[in-house]
Amino acid sequence: MSKSFPAPSKTFFILFFLHLFLSLGLRLTGQLEQRIFNEILIYGALAYSMIGSQWNYAPSYLKASSILFFLYLLSIYTHQDFSNNGLSASEALEWGTTLFTFFSSWGLLSNSTKQPILRLCCRTIYYGGLWLTALVPLLGIGYGIVSGGHALSADLILAVFQTNPGEALSYLREQPLFLWALSLLGIFAISILVISLSRKMLKAAPIQKPSIILILMALLALNMKSTLPRIKIFYLANTITSARTSLKAYEQYKIMKEIRLNRLSALPPLSIDSRARGTYVLVIGESASRDHMHVYGYDRQTTPWMDKMAVCKGTTIFSYPYANDCQTILSLTYALSEKNQYNQVPLEDAYSIIDLSKAAGYDTYWISNQAGFSASDTPITIISSTAAHHTWVNGRGASPSDSTYPEGKLIAELPDNVDRPSFIVIHLMGSHSRYADRYPKSYSLFSGRGKFVDAYDNSVRYVDSVLQGIFEKVQNYSNFQGFLYLPDHGEDPESGNAHSPDKFTFQMVRIPFLVYLSPTAIARRPEIQKELQKHKDLPWTNDLAYNLLISLLGIQNAPYEERQFDLTSPTYQLNWEKAKTQHGTKTLSEKTEPHSHIK
Structure with missing residues (x-):
């Protein structure tokens, strides 16, 4: 005779398959499917469901995760050229999932320890990590609104490094300040919302065995470590890396100045055509x-x-x-x-x-x-x-x-x-x-x-x-x-x-x-x-x-x-x-x- 699963088990499988099918659906409808790794989809859905089970699927956990997932997807779709910017919608969702589940685990750990200093450290990482997890897509959304839907580029980062205060001030004076103000206000408001939900999550967090939480966190860390060498698929990291490469080339050009001049002096003497x-x-x-x-x-x-x-x-x-x-x-x-x-x-x-x-x-x-x-x-x-x-x-x-x-x-x-x-x-x-x-x-x-x-x-x-x-x-x-x-x-x-x-x-x-x-x-x-x-x-x-x-x-x-x-x-x-x-x-x-x- 068949027995029905307990409620938490049903919820686990519902969350797992919903997350997995959402990721697969985004992958199939996206234009960058060749850049996504299949195993990341499984790991993301599994991690989200397992950590959710440790939170007893608290409503605040589901609300916070839903808001963050929405923000990560919106950060892609606010860019007109998102399909060419090196990061697909499904990748954004998986990175958001990984970061959210990892940092929310610190909240569970803080409730499961009796050491005041350790609890303070865990909660600091918990609040700071969730806020940063929300800040990443918020910055993307804000920039997408201000830029008219264009993606951040390595060239633009280089321009910032190569701009003096006068040019920067002139640039800002020409920009739509209303959109900047609206973007900053939105970032502030949603940051407050995320912090509020984080506090509610922490109040509702059950006391779990630290060993189980640490094992799950270790698995999450290993998953992150395995994907970091392939972080070139992550648009922002790729953009920053490209900008750093150019800046290093410029620095090398400066370092090589005397070597170039010495090499030039060792060549056959240069002269001017008498007619010129x-x-x-x-x-x-x-x-x-x-x-x-x-x-x-x-x-x-x-x-x-x-x-x-x-x-x-x-x-x-x-x-x-x-x-x-x-x-x-x-x-x-x-x-x-x-x-x-x-x-x-x-x-x-x-x-x-x-x-x-x-x-x-x-x-x-x-x-x-x-x-x-x-x-x-x-x-x-x-x-x-x-x-x-x-x-x-x-x-x-x-x-x-x-x-x-x-x-x-x-x-x-x-x-x-x-x-x-x-x-x-x-x-x-x-x-x-x-x-x-x-x-x-x-x-x-x-x-x-x-x-x-x-x-x-x-x-x-x-x-x-x-x-x-x-x-x-x-x-x-x-x-x-x-x-x-x-x-x-x-x-x-x-x-x-x-x-x-x-x-x-x-x-x-x-x-x-x-x-x-x-x-x-x-x-x-x-x-x-x-x-x-x-x-x-x-x-x-x-x-x-x-x-x-x-x-x-x-x-x-x-x-x-x-x-x-x-x-x-x-x-x-x-x-x-x-x-x-x-x-x-x-x-x-x-x-x-x-x-x-x-x-």
Whole structure:
């Protein structure tokens, strides 16, 4: 004669199979099923049911676990791109289950010990662990709401490390503070709810044998240990690991600086082609989108000076230039060194254009309106420090007020004249957000398209005037040879997303690129101008600036030349099939071009 199971046994099996089928259902409906491990589903359902049995399936235990499971699932579904962020819904549920069951076990253990100190320690771990278990998905939900449903990326973490207080303040001033406040309020409210349920759980916790609880906790710990080596499936850990790898590479680049310079000095001496000797000026723009430039077909007159330059004999304005990344440090690290998206040169071994031009005999200048440092030394800091003369008009302190330093005053920082071959790099703040901080009130020329677009267009118009001022001064240098305007990346002001990598659009990497050669330079090397004009309608990414500058500056015996990536070479061969951005993770094509009609 069959006997029915006692109530706790029925509950055990009900919880076990409900949890298991929920996980399997999420796995089958998800798009990342290849990343989930089957055994984790069984372990999660078993652990949840067994620990639940020790709690006598108290209502507070079931409520708390249900809320946490819901939060973990919601943290995935609040991201539009959750299917591509490296963590599936079923994985989120299983990690939430593992953490909840492990930390709730400490509450059982605290009620089962008579030692006051041990009980206090157990309860501290219990409350703190459950709060952290709830905080993880809450942060994910909050970020998902504020970011518009985008996943946290390693690039964004890098941006935080490489941002100074002034930039951070400008960024926050542009963000929807209501959503930030709502997210923080939600985190606070749900944290209070979780703590309240944790207290109710503890009051309802039965006294169990410590040995049984410890055995279950040991099994949970072993399960966690077995899955930790495979934690690359866990999106947040994978993201942080990726960011740490990049930061370590930057640190290694700094450490290897002297080794690179010593290695360079041991190579055959570099020299300057006699036909190229003179002064060259590279202006590095900031957050400049060609989609908002009149010279590229934009309907607002934002570039009167560039419009005039476009018809000059020595000017080449390229039709399809792109940034190699939508963040300053990542983009310029490649643009100014021999490392690019298409070669296998380790970053730590990559010479910079400053290294080579200085070694060849150029007097090198770095004049910057960007902040001098952040929480982390970057390759740009290392590259610029190699210059013989460097000026940071914002100083090294990077206080918030520094970020509004008038760009036009940079012109006064330029040398009045140079009497030897020189390579001068000027790094602008350009159109970096907050856009309204980037121009004087007299340049508030546009209105009617929203505060972001209007302010951005005003900043583009002001930068155009700054470029004009710089050009008019340097063209009078004795033996002036060339002028280049090359931004680090583009911008997407319409969406309000600026150039955030976790909200990537191709507008964030569509940049302008202008090269001007003086009549003297063209007379000495007419083939350079000919090849630039020949290639101006081909795609080009700014990580190839190093290759172009080697040729323009006439540096001979350069240790690593890739002529197929040099715009002045007849063998230049980058095309739409090969062109990449975001450090090789995204493919460019003519479909990424809304318009590009040089006036």
